[in-house]
Amino acid sequence: MSQYRIFNHDDAIAYVRQAAQLDSAVVLQGEEIGDGNLNQVFKVWQPGQAKGFIVKQALPYIRCIGESWPLTRDRARIEAEILLYHGQHCPEYTVAVLHHDAELSTILLEDLSDLQVWRQALLNGQHVAGVSEKLGVYLAQVHVHSSDFQLDYHAQRTAQLRFANPELMAISEAVYFVDPFCDHERNNVAPEIRLEAEQLWADQALKTRVARLKHDFRCKGQALLHGDLHTGSVMVGAGKLKVIDAEFGGYGPMGFDLGVIIAHLLLNFCAQPASRQQPQRIKDVQALWRSYKIQFFQQASQGADSSLAEPEVIGAFLRQVWQDALGYAGCEMIRRTIGVAHVADIDTIADPIQKAASQRQALALGRTLIMNADQLNDAQLEHTALNIALKESFKP
Amino acid sequence: MSQYRIFNHDDAIAYVRQAAQLDSAVVLQGEEIGDGNLNQVFKVWQPGQAKGFIVKQALPYIRCIGESWPLTRDRARIEAEILLYHGQHCPEYTVAVLHHDAELSTILLEDLSDLQVWRQALLNGQHVAGVSEKLGVYLAQVHVHSSDFQLDYHAQRTAQLRFANPELMAISEAVYFVDPFCDHERNNVAPEIRLEAEQLWADQALKTRVARLKHDFRCKGQALLHGDLHTGSVMVGAGKLKVIDAEFGGYGPMGFDLGVIIAHLLLNFCAQPASRQQPQRIKDVQALWRSYKIQFFQQASQGADSSLAEPEVIGAFLRQVWQDALGYAGCEMIRRTIGVAHVADIDTIADPIQKAASQRQALALGRTLIMNADQLNDAQLEHTALNIALKESFKP
Structure with a gap:
């Protein structure tokens, strides 16, 4: 065979x-x-x-x-x-x-056919309890155990070489950080939000931050990432959760995985203004982050490297991971709105006015996350997201 | 053969x-x-x-x-x-x-026997013109051209794999970031400064910053570093300069190379208080950094990646490189004072009181660089170094 x-x-x-x-x-x-x-x-x-x-x-x-x-x-x-x-x-x-x-x-x-794709559950307006908490545990486990909190120099360098995935991660680099921030032929920009896209392409302050995130995506080899953790890569149901589809994985910044999944929760948030599900998406983000932090703390403080296992060290480290996560979440929201690949959450909105409003929200929230990543904690995120939703919904 | x-x-x-x-x-x-x-x-x-x-x-x-x-x-x-x-x-x-x-x-x-080791020239109180400027050009050239400013994803990842140097870089990790910050048997602490060493080992705020620098040394694969750029790795004379001894090289943070050479200039500064050479060392650091910045800017702005070649991007990037450099300089000053390998600049001081004062200065300045890396520009460095020199020289 x-x-x-x-x-x-x-x-x-x-x-x-x-x-x-x-x-x-x-x-x-x-x-x-x-x-x-x-x-x-x-x-x-x-x-x-x-x-x-x-x-x-x-x-x-x-x-x-x-x-x-x-x-x-x-x-x-x-x-x-x-x-x-x-x-x-x-x-x-x-x-x-x-x-x-x-x-x-x-x-x-x-075979996971007893489970359903999480995105589909979200599209159906169905709340599956505990998913965010489980994902937080999953990410913290796989991040800590492939990082310097657990691996010595040689083991981590060996893992970085073994899991090198240049062809697929080069695609990620292009579709996350290059195409959506210029008028690239691969982009897919709805005419209704062309103006907003052009504003992003001219926004040098934003592009400077994105360039940093791009640099870190390539050079910050912290942990073995899943690399494509959107809500379609998560199978849920009956109290179970399984993550699938890791072909874009490789060493990179921990905040990337967190950012991608946060972005998809926020894209779903932008897709359903005024629904009962909308506030739940922010709670999902907060639950994910809190679960990640707790699990990370627990694992890292028992880590093999005693100089890293100190509470102050882990705390400072996690603050940086959160900032990175917000930046990457912003990139993912923008690229899923004007880049080559969109999300069903927004693309399936039938009403063109509503759809454009959701896209504008996604761009505005994405931009805010990138620009304010160093100032927003997970509680402030709620306020920010709701404010932007309100403002963009009432635009002409 | x-x-x-x-x-x-x-x-x-x-x-x-x-x-x-x-x-x-x-x-x-x-x-x-x-x-x-x-x-x-x-x-x-x-x-x-x-x-x-x-x-x-x-x-x-x-x-x-x-x-x-x-x-x-x-x-x-x-x-x-x-x-x-x-x-x-x-x-x-x-x-x-x-x-x-x-x-x-x-x-x-x-054969470079027409040149002399830069450290020896410094020990002889001899000023060799233009060395710092040349080193700035050298570092900017080798950093930019092995970084994402010039290499696409595939080329840089290939270089990171090709130049992986886990055995020697693991030694660097241990001697820079682990041993000097705990009471390790490999350390070499003079009895006169034992108290200061113990204060460092108990300083959790410092150790938290050092843990971050250690993490970045391993995970921040920005450029192909020299990896051991002290004043003994630089041959000078007759208007020429040649860098030698790159066996500790590999991918890492650009600020590491800069920090190491800055540390050795500042160790020489601490070794010769009140000499005519002392202020020159600060000028050397400033000249090195300014030359690096200019060359980096020039090379990076003509770089292959147009999203990184923007002045704002390069400027923000260089600010981070400088902060990293100060942190790594601080680690190098501390490890060369209480770690396994010292420098001749201080070790050859005959007067034990003077020697201990120089070592205390090196520790205090090293700690300050690590703690204040995000607040000190290259001009303020002068003031800080002179203040610490003055303060430590008058200690009992």
Whole structure:
């Protein structure tokens, strides 16, 4: 099975049979269930059983674009290794990798079809209790245990080399920090907010801050990030939570992961003004951060490096992580509004006036987070978000 | 010649003959001239000729300690590659690598015996004009050209991997940021300043700042550092300057290189109160920084990344580099006073009272730089240094 080929569902079934060591007598069914962004995804199951297996296979190009945009298949190996590393330090909240094959660029994953995508729950206006708290625990666990709080120089440098992911993180660098802050052909700017986009592109104070965040994204190799922790990478339900899709992972600033998930909560906030769910999104952000802080403190204060395990050191460190997180949250809100990839939360708003108002809110709040990252604590964030929502909603 | 063995001077001669492609009829003499820290160093020359060649060979252990402290010979390859990279971007001020052999762990270098070690000139009270300015140019060149101002994501990540130097940089981490800030057995604390050392070890505010500098030393991979730029790594004379000894190099924060050289100028300052040379040292620091800033600005504003090439971005970036530099300068001053390795500038002071006063100054100034890094500009540094010198000189 070791020569690479693009799987059809029979290949996926054969791969599962071998990788999961199932007897040849076991009947298996398979279908492609990928939502068609980067990879192929198959579900393979025994008829009559609720749960099966998931096979994720990387193609040598970006699936939704085609062969004209080649992309390393090695991302499957990198993703598998990141998930295994995260799973080692946070098994409860990391999807289980059952097998992976570097040559076939496949990962065999546990089937999570009893859970739902968190973004979908949010779009349905459904509150799933405890998600933010669990995500805070997950992030603190995987961050601390891949950082200098736990690893000595050699171990951390080795991990930084092993998890180097230059092709995919270069894409992140471009789509987060370059394209949305200039009139780039990859951008996707609705005509209704073209003026606001142009104001951002001319805003040198903002661009100076973004340049710093961009620099830090590349050079601040603090921890093994998930790298793409939006609400679509989180599966929830029945008191469970599993994080999936780590192909954009690699070493980077801890605040990046936090910022991305905070941004998606705030994008959802901007998408539903005056709904009952709106205040809950701010509470989610606060709960996430508080849970992260508590778990981080606990893990870091038992860390292997005694010079870092001091409360004052951890406290000062966390203040910087929060500031970084707000900056990255701002970038993510802006790039998901005027960059190449948007979010369903806003894109599915039917009323064009309402949609433009949500987009304006997202841009304004994103900009404020970037500019005021060093002045906003998690309580003030609420006030700021509500103020901006109010102001932007009443614009012509 | 490719099997590793520890060279005697005949081996060094044979190596030079081959590597420099000298005819077998050419008569060569050789002698070991290493000052006995990490490596063997041979000078090989033709009788009657003023200049010859330098052969530097890494031993599989730390020379001055012996086989009980093994150390990778790969450091010779890493050093050669760093010097070549630096030489590519600043040939005027980087010692020329003529040949290197990874298996023999040798580097063939140009002979700089027409120059003198800068530290020696400083110890002799000799002012060599233009050294600080040249060093500023050197550092700005090698920093900018190995940073995101010039390299795209892939090129910089590749360089970070290629120049990874975990064994030697782990030593730096320990001797700069761990040992001097606790009562470590490797420390070398004069009885006269034991009290001051103990005060530092109990100073949690200081240790919190040092923990941050330690974290950044490991995680802030901004540029390909020299990694050990003290005044003994700089050869000067006759209007020339050459930087040598890059085996502690690797990716790290730009402020580290600046901080180390600033610290050695300030250690010399502390060593000679009331001499005519003392005010010159502060001027040297200021000239170094101003030269660095100008060169950095010029190179960065023509950089490949247009989002970083903006004056506001470069200015904000340089402010952070300066703050980092002061922090690292403070660590270096402290570790060179109470850590394992001291500096001749202070250690050669014959009068024990004067020596202790110089050491106290170095500790106090080092602490001030770390604590006030975000408040001191290069002009205020002068005032601060003179104030501390005055205060510590009159202590009992």
